[in-house]
Amino acid sequence: MSTIAQKKGFGATVWDYLTTVDHKKIAILYLMAGGIFFLAGGLEALFIRIQLAVPNNDFVSAGLYNQILTMHGTTMIFLAAMPLIFAFMNAAVPLQIGARDVAFPFVNALGFWLFFFGGIFLNCSWFLGGAPDAGWTSYASLTLNAKSHGVDFYILGLQISGIGTLIGGINFLVTIVNMRAPGMTYMRMPLFTWSSFVTSALILFAFPALTVGLFLLMFDRMFGGNFFDVSAGGNTIIWEHLFWIFGHPEVYILILPAFGLFSEIFATFSRKRLFGYSSMVFATVLIGFLGFMVWAHHMFTVGMGPIANAIFAVATMAIAVPTGIKIFNWLFTMWGGSIKFTTPMHYAVAFIPSFVAGGVTGIMNAVAAADYQYHDSYFVVAHFHYVIVGGVVLALLAGTHYYWPKMFGTMLSEVLGKITFWLFLIGFHLTFFIQHFLGLMGMPRRVFTYLPNQGWDTGNMVSSIGAFFMGIAVIIMLINVVVTQVKGVKVGNDPWGDGRSLEWSIPSPPPFYNFKQLPLVRGLDPFWIEKMEGKKGMTPAEPLGDIHMPNASFLPVTISFGLFVAAFGILFHVDDKPWALPVMIIGLGITLVSMLIRSVKDDHGFHIHKEDLENEDKGVKA
Amino acid sequence: MQAEEKFTEMTWPASPEKATLEAKNKFLGFWFFLGGETVLFGSLFATYLALKDKVPDSSHPLAKDLFEMPLTFLATMFLLVSSLTSVYAMYHMKNYSFQRMQAWLLITVFLGACFLGLEVYEFRNYVHEGHTFTSSAFGSAFYALVGFHGGHVAFGLLWILSLMLRNAGRGLNLYNAPKFYVASLYWHFIDVVWVFIFTVVYLMGMVG
Amino acid sequence: MENTRQTSANPRIDLKYRRKKNAEEMRYQIISFALMIFLTLIAFGAVYYEGFSHWFVVPFIMLLAAIQVVFQLFYFMHMSHKGHETPALFLFSGLTVALITILTFLTITWI
Amino acid sequence: MRKRLHKWRLISIFAILALALSGCGKPFLSTLTPAGEVAQKQYDLTILSTSIMVLVIIVVTVIFIYVVTRFRRTKKNENKIPKQVEGNHTLEIIWTVIPILLLLVLAVPTVSYTFNLADVGPMKQKDKQGKTKDALVINVRANLYWWEFEYPDEKIITSQDLVVPTDKKVYFNVKSSDVKHSFWIPAVGGKTDTNPEGENQFWLEFDSKSAAKVKNQFYGKCAELCGPSHAYMDFKVRTMSQDDFSAWTKEMQNVKKPVAQGDLAKEGEAIFNKSCIGCHANTPNDSRPEKARTAPNLATFGDRERIAGILQHNEENLKRWLRDPEKVKPGNLMTGKYQKLSESQLDALTAYLMGLKVEQ
Numbered sequence A: 001m002s003t004i005a006q007k008k009g010f011g012a013t014v015w016d017y018l019t020t021v022d023h024k025k026i027a028i029l030y031l032m033a034g035g036i037f038f039l040a041g042g043l044e045a046l047f048i049r050i051q052l053a054v055p056n057n058d059f060v061s062a063g064l065y066n067q068i069l070t071m072h073g074t075t076m077i078f079l080a081a082m083p084l085i086f087a088f089m090n091a092a093v094p095l096q097i098g099a100r101d102v103a104f105p106f107v108n109a110l111g112f113w114l115f116f117f118g119g120i121f122l123n124c125s126w127f128l129g130g131a132p133d134a135g136w137t138s139y140a141s142l143t144l145n146a147k148s149h150g151v152d153f154y155i156l157g158l159q160i161s162g163i164g165t166l167i168g169g170i171n172f173l174v175t176i177v178n179m180r181a182p183g184m185t186y187m188r189m190p191l192f193t194w195s196s197f198v199t200s201a202l203i204l205f206a207f208p209a210l211t212v213g214l215f216l217l218m219f220d221r222m223f224g225g226n227f228f229d230v231s232a233g234g235n236t237i238i239w240e241h242l243f244w245i246f247g248h249p250e251v252y253i254l255i256l257p258a259f260g261l262f263s264e265i266f267a268t269f270s271r272k273r274l275f276g277y278s279s280m281v282f283a284t285v286l287i288g289f290l291g292f293m294v295w296a297h298h299m300f301t302v303g304m305g306p307i308a309n310a311i312f313a314v315a316t317m318a319i320a321v322p323t324g325i326k327i328f329n330w331l332f333t334m335w336g337g338s339i340k341f342t343t344p345m346h347y348a349v350a351f352i353p354s355f356v357a358g359g360v361t362g363i364m365n366a367v368a369a370a371d372y373q374y375h376d377s378y379f380v381v382a383h384f385h386y387v388i389v390g391g392v393v394l395a396l397l398a399g400t401h402y403y404w405p406k407m408f409g410t411m412l413s414e415v416l417g418k419i420t421f422w423l424f425l426i427g428f429h430l431t432f433f434i435q436h437f438l439g440l441m442g443m444p445r446r447v448f449t450y451l452p453n454q455g456w457d458t459g460n461m462v463s464s465i466g467a468f469f470m471g472i473a474v475i476i477m478l479i480n481v482v483v484t485q486v487k488g489v490k491v492g493n494d495p496w497g498d499g500r501s502l503e504w505s506i507p508s509p510p511p512f513y514n515f516k517q518l519p520l521v522r523g524l525d526p527f528w529i530e531k532m533e534g535k536k537g538m539t540p541a542e543p544l545g546d547i548h549m550p551n552a553s554f555l556p557v558t559i560s561f562g563l564f565v566a567a568f569g570i571l572f573h574v575d576d577k578p579w580a581l582p583v584m585i586i587g588l589g590i591t592l593v594s595m596l597i598r599s600v601k602d603d604h605g606f607h608i609h610k611e612d613l614e615n616e617d618k619g620v621k622a
Numbered sequence B: 001m002q003a004e005e006k007f008t009e010m011t012w013p014a015s016p017e018k019a020t021l022e023a024k025n026k027f028l029g030f031w032f033f034l035g036g037e038t039v040l041f042g043s044l045f046a047t048y049l050a051l052k053d054k055v056p057d058s059s060h061p062l063a064k065d066l067f068e069m070p071l072t073f074l075a076t077m078f079l080l081v082s083s084l085t086s087v088y089a090m091y092h093m094k095n096y097s098f099q100r101m102q103a104w105l106l107i108t109v110f111l112g113a114c115f116l117g118l119e120v121y122e123f124r125n126y127v128h129e130g131h132t133f134t135s136s137a138f139g140s141a142f143y144a145l146v147g148f149h150g151g152h153v154a155f156g157l158l159w160i161l162s163l164m165l166r167n168a169g170r171g172l173n174l175y176n177a178p179k180f181y182v183a184s185l186y187w188h189f190i191d192v193v194w195v196f197i198f199t200v201v202y203l204m205g206m207v208g
Numbered sequence C: 001m002e003n004t005r006q007t008s009a010n011p012r013i014d015l016k017y018r019r020k021k022n023a024e025e026m027r028y029q030i031i032s033f034a035l036m037i038f039l040t041l042i043a044f045g046a047v048y049y050e051g052f053s054h055w056f057v058v059p060f061i062m063l064l065a066a067i068q069v070v071f072q073l074f075y076f077m078h079m080s081h082k083g084h085e086t087p088a089l090f091l092f093s094g095l096t097v098a099l100i101t102i103l104t105f106l107t108i109t110w111i
Numbered sequence D: 001m002r003k004r005l006h007k008w009r010l011i012s013i014f015a016i017l018a019l020a021l022s023g024c025g026k027p028f029l030s031t032l033t034p035a036g037e038v039a040q041k042q043y044d045l046t047i048l049s050t051s052i053m054v055l056v057i058i059v060v061t062v063i064f065i066y067v068v069t070r071f072r073r074t075k076k077n078e079n080k081i082p083k084q085v086e087g088n089h090t091l092e093i094i095w096t097v098i099p100i101l102l103l104l105v106l107a108v109p110t111v112s113y114t115f116n117l118a119d120v121g122p123m124k125q126k127d128k129q130g131k132t133k134d135a136l137v138i139n140v141r142a143n144l145y146w147w148e149f150e151y152p153d154e155k156i157i158t159s160q161d162l163v164v165p166t167d168k169k170v171y172f173n174v175k176s177s178d179v180k181h182s183f184w185i186p187a188v189g190g191k192t193d194t195n196p197e198g199e200n201q202f203w204l205e206f207d208s209k210s211a212a213k214v215k216n217q218f219y220g221k222c223a224e225l226c227g228p229s230h231a232y233m234d235f236k237v238r239t240m241s242q243d244d245f246s247a248w249t250k251e252m253q254n255v256k257k258p259v260a261q262g263d264l265a266k267e268g269e270a271i272f273n274k275s276c277i278g279c280h281a282n283t284p285n286d287s288r289p290e291k292a293r294t295a296p297n298l299a300t301f302g303d304r305e306r307i308a309g310i311l312q313h314n315e316e317n318l319k320r321w322l323r324d325p326e327k328v329k330p331g332n333l334m335t336g337k338y339q340k341l342s343e344s345q346l347d348a349l350t351a352y353l354m355g356l357k358v359e360q
């Protein structure tokens, strides 16, 4: 088995990606798929803003607006933000802890394909009778009332991609616990790894609640269940609880890796070790923990009573403390540092005031008695876009620029990068700042249009203009990507020059086995430590030897594809379509047979022999 | 391939379920999965408790009209004993006696199947009494919780059976030992869930 | 990956000793099984007897269930052994989330 | 340097915007112009929390600006390796404790106001006939895109326009008869969800001075996505003094059967009795059970501010509505439930409906 990369034809490359179990390629898959869904979600956002730009607009109809709105929220959260986070987790975490791959490479690929087919399934709804239209929260009373199949697409699509996310989370947990290189203790792990760890734990405990909720809704809509049917004794608040027991941790699933990415970026470009590392770790874990105690702050107006409201209000406020710890630690990481304003650092710096503005409106929402006014108004829309766009999206854009060289071996243009940054930042504040006031002035969210003379006209216009700034910014970023890849200028191990963690000690992109010899970790920021001692790379922790690698497999695609097919059968069986049942059986058959093959056929992987690794060294030198 | 290396009683490691890195990963990953399953069943229990005895009108049977002690007791015994037999199987796995492990697993599977049979019988009775999945919110919640557990039992049976069949010809090695171990963990977890089901659903249902 | 790395450096340790250890553990497991059956009988008995008030029986059988589950986890699933710290942490975290869920569904779901 | 300027410019734009906007917002709709005790309390909480938040933002911004201006890497110090500081316990304690204190300041009024706004004791005190002792209770029932207001003690029902007395606490019982909606009068107080499985209680108080400024009319909204016409599920609130309110209830109670005035209206009445009465009642004391009341009560239709919650109240619009309600409110439940109306039938119905008045 030669390890030297060969030039491959297009078909071979596609096949390579379809069967890959290599975390670095899976990262690229996540980046591409998540990126495409981000464009889709962004396009939907633009449609929203066009429709709302002026009162009584009829750019889209009422029903279509609700579909666009629902798909915007669902796509952005489940199909764009989370997968993009998984992209960076896959790209960086194994490298940061000095591992050759994740714990379960096969499961990793399966997780991606489940997400992917789930997302495709969800978007098929556009062409099959209309998309889901009950909001991304899909409250049960409305979903039971919905006539079209849209909500069924939501249920099954999210169920499929949710399984993918769940197994992805377990995979990262095990990877981080079991696969750390010698010397990489917990308290030496880079903060991005830490936040990936906590995020994975949140996924593990939050997604089952969504799974159950979606199951109940599926039974109600498709199989005659009565969980939410009030006339049969059901209760729709059950859905609300289940959704938010998942939904609130979900927003921390999004933001914690963003915090992690920024922690890396601040330290790198300030040339300083992260200030208060242990309190950062502590704060991350604490946010994760508190994240499970506060979900009912989305339900203050439901009528849970003052006792529950007060408890959840105070619990919610508590989250400001660990988050504040992080904010100040970042500021003091820069304090006394040598700050280099690269594109990623621009995003990191802009993130601080943007996110704080979003966070403090979160605390305002937590004031239960006042939230009766904010709830379901544009104030909430402003809050969550400030934390999501000002936190998560800025982090994803930063991460894209920061990790691009490691993932692709080329460097995105800094000039275009900064243009993107400024347009995006200006557009972002223009769009969402004013929405706070729209909400306070009585504008409810999720309205497809509004009557004139309610004092909302100017604000909405400003907001819509801002959205287009963001649109242009994103297009410039796409141009940047294309130009960079066409030029194809290769970079070395540590293209930013200030890399601190292990991923910067190996080539960009790394060889498929990552580390020829596992590195010996001697402290926090191991690569920095070696650099400061004048060394070029890491000291190996083991002699050169055979490397065991997992086999590529096409089965993840077939397993996921089977579920994708089966979902159509389940969905249309409600209409008594004669083909529905066979389709369902065929789909499940594909999945089960694939799973059977997987479990019956032993998969021991293969070895890269020591001699080949040595030859490769020589080959490079020659 | 060392993972498939033949062992003797002498060379068989003390904790075969954790002897290789892959095994350790599997072991840990499965425990994590069980942590997630806990939340899953927790949500179902919660839903059941919220919807217990919520029926559209008084013609529908309630928990105290439905559940019968002898049946539940028998089912509980089947499952509890099957937990013990799977412990025996793992005992023999650790002692590297493959045949005995297989035998005990077979007994486990048999007991699990008895449990399932009882459950099916019980459900049929309920349907006759007008307590179906679609008859009321109570019915939906009951069948969702107990049925989900039953589904887990069925899946466990298939899993253990296919492991037994797949490895019947080649005996124990470090590649399949962790699989057996993990399957038995799963089986115990199913038992744990049942302990709560018979307490919360059946016994508390009978108390009213 | 070194999936062949062994944890027990020298597996050729005293076979007799290990046998004995395993048998000893098996004995513990049988004892805990007996206790579990016993607890189950008490729980069923408490309900069967009908003489106790509802307010006593429900917490009582819940307690019995909890004890029984501890036996399952710690003896049958070996959570008492070392190397189970992380599994225990995650299982109990899951349990916490589950319990909070159940608590809220019992209190603030019907308005 | 240029970039920094840019940032400053941005911030100042926002500051100006904020100033310009916070003053505005329509007083019949905006939460920033509170018109009653509840809204006032919530406004106070908003101001208190905003002040705390602005303080937090200022502190962060000051440190932030200092740091990013002071510690830039320049050509001169290009190769400098800064000291690798691990942390600082004193600082860390400071920024743990101060936020906790700030939150305590916020938490206390939060808890107290939350309980205060949920205090509906008076509506629970019933006399022998089951009437509320001395509190006005209104049952709000939300339906797909329309609102019903029932005054249980007065035994009258109206729709779309909520009529309330000023300067006293009004207690509400809210629920939904289909999907979940949410009852919200922004200028007067926060929202409460109307759930299909149970009733929620809360109270509001309408301030007469503020009401006078907006010609005794506030806007109400549905604040929970409930389908295509969620955006149109508006209602109006008419406030009046307690005396006027008492008079109004008397008038309502006394309405027996409406008498159509004039031939055209008589003709309309006939059509109405044939096609519409199955759903719409035309007297305020509708004794049918809730389930049967599937459409807005039209007894006071002539007195309304809006048609179907959103259209200006005039004959033209009424015909528009009757001709094709779907065009006005997509997904509404009236569409297709009655036969097609000819232009002359429309004229007749319009005359009849516009004459349905209770007030003189």
Ligand code: HEA
Pocket: A137, A251, A252, A254, A255, A297, A298, A316, A317, A319, A320, A321, A323, A324, A325, A327, A355, A356, A357, A358, A359, A360, A361, A362, A363, A364, A365, A366, A367, A371, A374, A375, A376, A380, A383, A384, A387, A388, A391, A392, D053, D056, D060, D098, D099, D100, D102, D103
């Ligand atoms: C990434 C996503 C994200 C993040 C990080 C947050 C963070 C927070 N959110 Fe937000 N939230 C959402 C996404 C997010 N939220 C979404 C999507 C919704 C709407 C869902 C829907 O309905 O569709 C929502 C809705 C929402 C609500 C419900 C509003 C309503 O519908 O009525 C509430 C209520 O409490 C809330 C609170 C908070 C709080 C307290 C935080 C805190 O974590 C913020 C903590 C941060 C800070 C406070 C700033 C930094 C701290 C300091 C500088 C220290 C000093 C500060 C103080 C002393 C105050 N959020």
Ligand code: HEA
Pocket: A038, A039, A040, A041, A042, A043, A045, A046, A048, A049, A069, A070, A072, A073, A074, A076, A077, A081, A134, A135, A136, A137, A381, A385, A388, A389, A392, A393, A431, A445, A446, A447, A448, A463, A467, A470, A471, A472, A474, A475
């Ligand atoms: C990760 C989460 C995320 C992100 C990133 C965004 C990003 C944006 N959101 Fe989103 N939003 C939500 C999550 C998110 N949103 C959620 C959960 C809801 C609630 C839904 C609900 O109520 O159910 C919501 C609701 C929501 C509303 C409220 C609608 C309503 O209540 O009626 C609005 C209105 O302004 C809005 C606007 C925007 C805008 C302008 C962006 C911008 O930042 C987007 C910027 C991106 C672009 C502009 C992309 C540009 C793309 C192109 C230029 C296309 C090129 C095309 C091709 C090559 C094909 N969003």
Ligand code: CUA
Pocket: D142, D145, D180, D181, D182, D222, D223, D224, D225, D226, D227, D229, D230, D231, D233
């Ligand atoms: Cu009713 Cu929105």
Ligand SMILES: [Cu+2]
Pocket: A247, A248, A251, A294, A295, A297, A298
């Ligand atoms: Cu939240």
